């Protein structure tokens with residue numbers, strides 16, 4: 001079981017901070033469903049810079065683009081292509 005003073009690592013900047021000084025981050029944007037879930041953490045400065053816009057479909061889009069499975073440049077190219085197609089379809 002964790003304790004408030006246990007160190008956690010900010011997923012944005014890599015700094016280590018006490019859990020009690022960090023903010024929980026759920027990549028699906030759902031910080032309220034807690035059962036059987038392990039949260040990631042952001043330090044307070046990074047949390048303040050986090051966009052609070054809805055991110056419906058973002059995880060699926062990242063996965064479709066090959067996040068974590070293809071080299072970064074290929075992933076970025078695929079993601080940007082997919083994003084441009086989405087934008088074009090809405091116009």
Ligand SMILES: [Zn+2]
Pocket residue numbers: 010011012013014015042043044045046047
């Ligand atoms: Zn940070």
